Amino acid sequence: MDQLLQHLLNGLLLGATYSLLGIGLTLVFGLMNVVNFAHGEFYTLGAYAAFAVLTLASVNFFLAIPLAIAAGALVGAVCERGLLRPLRAQSIDTVMLVMIGLWIAMQNAELLGWGGVAKSVPTPFTTEPLVLGAVSVAPLRIFVFTVSGLLILGAHLLLARTKLGRAMRATFQDRETAALMGVSIERIHTITFAFGAGLAAGAGALLGPVFLLYPSMGDLASLKAFSVVILGGLGNFGGAALGGLVLGIAEELGAGYVSSGYRDAVGFLMIVAVLLLRPSGLFARAERVG
Amino acid sequence: MRPAALAGTLLVAVTAPAWVWNPYHLHTLIMAGIFAVLALSLNLLLGYTGQLSLGHAAFFGIGAYAAALLSVKLEWSPWLGLLASVALPALAGYVIGRLALKLRGAYFVLLTISFAGCVSLVSVNWMDLTNGPLGIPGVPPVEIALPGLPPLALRSKSAYYYLVLAAVVLAYLVCLALIRSRIGRALIALRENETLAASVGIDATHYLVLAAVLSAAMAGFAGGLYAHYTRFVSPEVFLFTYTVTMVIMVVAGGKGTLAGPVVGAVLFTALPEALRELTSYQWQMLLYGVLLIAVLFFMPEGIVPALRAAWLPRGRRARPS
Numbered sequence: 001m002d003q004l005l006q007h008l009l010n011g012l013l014l015g016a017t018y019s020l021l022g023i024g025l026t027l028v029f030g031l032m033n034v035v036n037f038a039h040g041e042f043y044t045l046g047a048y049a050a051f052a053v054l055t056l057a058s059v060n061f062f063l064a065i066p067l068a069i070a071a072g073a074l075v076g077a078v079c080e081r082g083l084l085r086p087l088r089a090q091s092i093d094t095v096m097l098v099m100i101g102l103w104i105a106m107q108n109a110e111l112l113g114w115g116g117v118a119k120s121v122p123t124p125f126t127t128e129p130l131v132l133g134a135v136s137v138a139p140l141r142i143f144v145f146t147v148s149g150l151l152i153l154g155a156h157l158l159l160a161r162t163k164l165g166r167a168m169r170a171t172f173q174d175r176e177t178a179a180l181m182g183v184s185i186e187r188i189h190t191i192t193f194a195f196g197a198g199l200a201a202g203a204g205a206l207l208g209p210v211f212l213l214y215p216s217m218g219d220l221a222s223l224k225a226f227s228v229v230i231l232g233g234l235g236n237f238g239g240a241a242l243g244g245l246v247l248g249i250a251e252e253l254g255a256g257y258v259s260s261g262y263r264d265a266v267g268f269l270m271i272v273a274v275l276l277l278r279p280s281g282l283f284a285r286a287e288r289v290g
Numbered sequence: 291m292r293p294a295a296l297a298g299t300l301l302v303a304v305t306a307p308a309w310v311w312n313p314y315h316l317h318t319l320i321m322a323g324i325f326a327v328l329a330l331s332l333n334l335l336l337g338y339t340g341q342l343s344l345g346h347a348a349f350f351g352i353g354a355y356a357a358a359l360l361s362v363k364l365e366w367s368p369w370l371g372l373l374a375s376v377a378l379p380a381l382a383g384y385v386i387g388r389l390a391l392k393l394r395g396a397y398f399v400l401l402t403i404s405f406a407g408c409v410s411l412v413s414v415n416w417m418d419l420t421n422g423p424l425g426i427p428g429v430p431p432v433e434i435a436l437p438g439l440p441p442l443a444l445r446s447k448s449a450y451y452y453l454v455l456a457a458v459v460l461a462y463l464v465c466l467a468l469i470r471s472r473i474g475r476a477l478i479a480l481r482e483n484e485t486l487a488a489s490v491g492i493d494a495t496h497y498l499v500l501a502a503v504l505s506a507a508m509a510g511f512a513g514g515l516y517a518h519y520t521r522f523v524s525p526e527v528f529l530f531t532y533t534v535t536m537v538i539m540v541v542a543g544g545k546g547t548l549a550g551p552v553v554g555a556v557l558f559t560a561l562p563e564a565l566r567e568l569t570s571y572q573w574q575m576l577l578y579g580v581l582l583i584a585v586l587f588f589m590p591e592g593i594v595p596a597l598r599a600a601w602l603p604r605g606r607r608a609r610p611s
Contacts, residue, residue, distance in 0.1 A: 035396040083583065090590075092395060093342065097541060098586050100344075104534055105579025111572045219530070223407065226400055234396075261415040268404035268411075275393055275401055 002134040007256045008249060013141045015248020016148035020203040021221055022228030022240035023155055024196035030235025031172045031192045033092055034084060037099040039200055040222030041106035044215065046072045046201025047208030048114060051121050061124050065147065065205045072201020073194040080193035085186065103222075111215040121209040144206045151202055152241055155195075159237065168192060172235070200225070220264060227267040233280050303455055307448035315563075316447045320519060322559035323454035324512050327461045328532075329539040329551030331508035334465060336537070337546035338474065339501045340481035341394065344533055345386075345402030348409040349379040349506040351527040353513025355413065355420065358429045358523040368432040368518055375514025376507045382409075383506025387499035394484075410528035425524025432518045450519055457515055458552070461508055465548055468504065477501055481546075531575070538578055542585045544592025553594055 025039045049071040053059040059067065083102060087095050125143060129136040159165040170178035171188045179185050204221070211217070227247050232239025247267060255263040310316050328350060335343050353375035360366040360374050386405055390398055413420045420426070431443045432453060444450045468474050476497045479487040484494055517523045535558060543554025562574045569577075589596050 029396075035399070086587070093340070094586055094590065096342070096396060096399070097537070098583050100534070100537065101579045101582030101586070103579070104582065105576055108572045108576035108579065112570075112576065223403070226403075230400065259415070262411055265408055265411045268407040271400055271404040272389070272408075275397055276389055279393065279397065 003256070006135045007252045009135050009137060010141075011249030011252035012245060013137065013145045013248070014252065015245035016145045016152070017203045017207050017244070018224050018228050018247050019241045019244025020148045020151055020199055020206075021225040022232060022244050023152060023237060024199035024203075025225040026229045026232065026235055026237060026240040027168075028193055028196040029229065030237075031168060032084070032189050034193075035092065035096045035099065036193075036196070037096065037222065038079070038102040038106060039196070039225050040218030040220070041103055041110075042072045042076060042197040042200035042218075043204035043207075043221040043225075044107070044110055044213075044218035045075060045197075046204030047121075047213050047217065048110060048204075049201065050205035050208055051119060051213055054121060061122075065202065068205035069198045069202040072204075073198030076197025077190050077194040079197070080190045084189070084193065103218075107215055107218060114213075114215060116215060118212040118214040120212050123209045140209060144210060147206055148203070151199065155199065156237070156241075164191065223264070223267055227271050230271050230274050300459075307451055313447055316451060318559055318563045320447065320451050320454050322556045323451070323458045324516050324519070325535065325539060325559050326458045326552045326555035327454075327512040327515070328509055328536050329543065329555045330458075330461045330465050330548075331505045331512065332536045333540045333545055333548075333551040334468070334501055334505040334508070336540055337550070338469065338477040338481060339498055341390075341398045341498070342537070343402040343502075343505070344399050344530075344537070345404075345406030346505075346509050346536055347528050347530065347532040348402075348406035349382060349509035350513040350516070350532060351409065351413065351525075352379045352382055353510025354517040354523045354527045355426075355513075356510070357514035357517040358426045359419070361430050361518075362426055362428060368430060372432070372511065372514040372518070375517070376511045379510025379513070380503050380507035383502040383504075384499060386506070387502030388495075390498065390502070406528065406530075406533070410525060413525040413528055420525070423525055425522060425526075427522050429517050429521045429523060431521070444518075454515055454519075457511065461511070462548065462552065464504070464508070469548065473497065473500065478546075534575075534578065538582050541582065542589075542592055544594035544596075547592070547594045550592050550594040554592070557593075 021039070021043060024042075025036055028034050028036045028039075046068040049068040050064040053064050053067050054061060079102060083098055084095065087098060123140055125138070125140040127138065127140075129138050130142070157165075159168060167178065167183045167188055168191070170181065170183055171185060171192075175185060178188075200221070204217075207221075224247065228240050228243040231243030231246055232241070247270060250270060251263055251266045254266040306319060307316060310319065328346070331349075332343065332346050335341050356378045357368070357371040357375040360371040361368050366374075382405075386402065390401055393401055414423055416422075431445050432450075433443045444453055469477075476487070476492045479490075479492055480494055480497060488494060513527065516527070539554030539558050540551050541554075542558065543552070544550025558578075565574060565577075585592065
């Protein structure tokens with residue numbers, strides 16, 4: 001029983017960062033109709049950006065995270081202007097291949113820049129776990145969970161309460177009508193992609209200190225993000241938030257009770273199962289797919 | 291391809307071992323051949339049904355493991371192993387094709403990625419069967435047994451080159467026959483407009499499953515050839531790099547053409563080898579990524595259609611591949 005509680009807690013803590021990853025991906029898909037296979041690379045970028053400012057510029061740990069988010073958003077904006085805008089008229093499949101190209105290019109640029117040796121990020125948190133009754137948890141994980149939650153809340157408020165958010169939702173619903181109402185679609189696209197990239201970078205900066213940094217870390221992150229998005233339904237914000245928690249908990253249970261070697265298979269199997277049984281996501285009403 | 295060009299290409303290919311003295315260059319040619327079979331196989335899906343599989347390394351890997359395990363553990367003849375390296379991936383392709391049923395575009399991509407991810411994890415974790423990350427050494431060479439003569443093991447590079455060349459020609463002919471047939475027309479119709487194709491009675495699921503089975507079988511065959519050539523198989527055969535390389539070969543060479551994947555395979559096996567002295571592996575992969583983007587921006591149809599458009603007189607251009 002205690003063990004189950006511990007697994008559930010770990011899953012919840014991990015799941016919040018998965019939600020963060022998934023939200024960025026799902027927004028970009030829903031709004032721009034872009035399947036962003038480079039999403040995980042913005043996660044890697046965020047992790048290395050945080051590492052760089054921490055170790056090279058010896059910036060405060062808590063400042064490194066917003067800096068990493070800013071770096072991700074900036075590179076995201078540049079990629080949108082340089083690669084996605086000229087391809088607006090192209091088919092979704094062509095754009096998908098371009099994003100695969102970006103993925104490979106970014107990952108190997110990281111590899112060239114940082115080398116293949118894994119790096120660990122220093123944190124001001126003690127590694128002494130906090131014991132709460134039957135379960136224990138590292139303070140760093142609580143911090144990561146809290147910040148992830150705040151970022152998700154922030155993203156939600158931005159979408160639901162601000163003028164920009166309204167313009168984004170309008171574009172999501174009907175691009176042409178939104179444009180007729182005076183929404184600058186070009187600007188919304190750049191902001192959305194930068195926003196999604198920034199969230200991924202934030203997840204990277206947060207999870208980087210929990211795990212290790214290595215240039216291909218984005219592959220798994222992309223996979224988790226896609227699992228989350230498929231669980232929640234492509235383009236579904238709330239679905240992605242919930243889907244992240246579901247995936248986190250399912251992984252912890254899978255690793256705890258089945259085999260830790262197959263931890264990452266949980267995501268794969270969930271993708272397959274959801275695609276086959278409920279392709280529009282666990283939390284969506286019926287909708288055409290593909 | 292026009293007969294003169296085809297004959298010329300074949301002549302160059304058949305005489306290659308006579309004038310390629312450097313064994314390393316011959317090795318590059320053999321790898322180019324294996325990749326040509328892979329690219330042709332991916333092209334069946336990507337080029338003719340329009341569905342991108344990012345799990346093709348899984349079929350390649352299953353084929354390689356099937357050939358290696360059967361010949362090492364059960365001591366089957368390599369020829370039977372090669373047969374199994376076609377049959378097992380074909381079965382996997384059937385399952386994927388059936389599962390994919392209504393999934394298109396990004397959903398199909400994700401399904402294939404997930405499948406490849408699962409298979410790769412199995413190859414690492416199922417120690418008893420696959421020997422885990424250590425891999426399976428000592429895969430025997432392919433032997434040719436002619437009546438009255440001692441069995442001839444294809445140990446030399448030039449002998450193996452001809453086996454691979456034969457495989458490429460076979461794969462090319464299979465694709466050619468398929469595309470020229472009713473099946474090929476059905477696949478192209480589905481790629482162009484699925485709803486319209488369905489309205490004239492083309493059963494999408496049936497043809498997509500067929501394409502997936504054939505494509506997987508060819509990729510698996512390439513895997514079997516690879517296993518008997520390198521004589522060693524490890525979970526590295528499932529590396530995503532293999533899939534990426536195939537995608538680049540097909541897209542850059544010209545998806546939906548028969549010559550495109552072969553040209554892409556030769557080019558993108560030779561190019562990295564030529565650049566090897568100048569650059570590292572990372573630069574090479576970085577270049578692949580940039581090149582993929584550049585091709586999609588400036589030559590979205592690929593090299594072969596672009597050359598064809600430049601060479602052929604205007605009237606003959608609009609020939610469907």
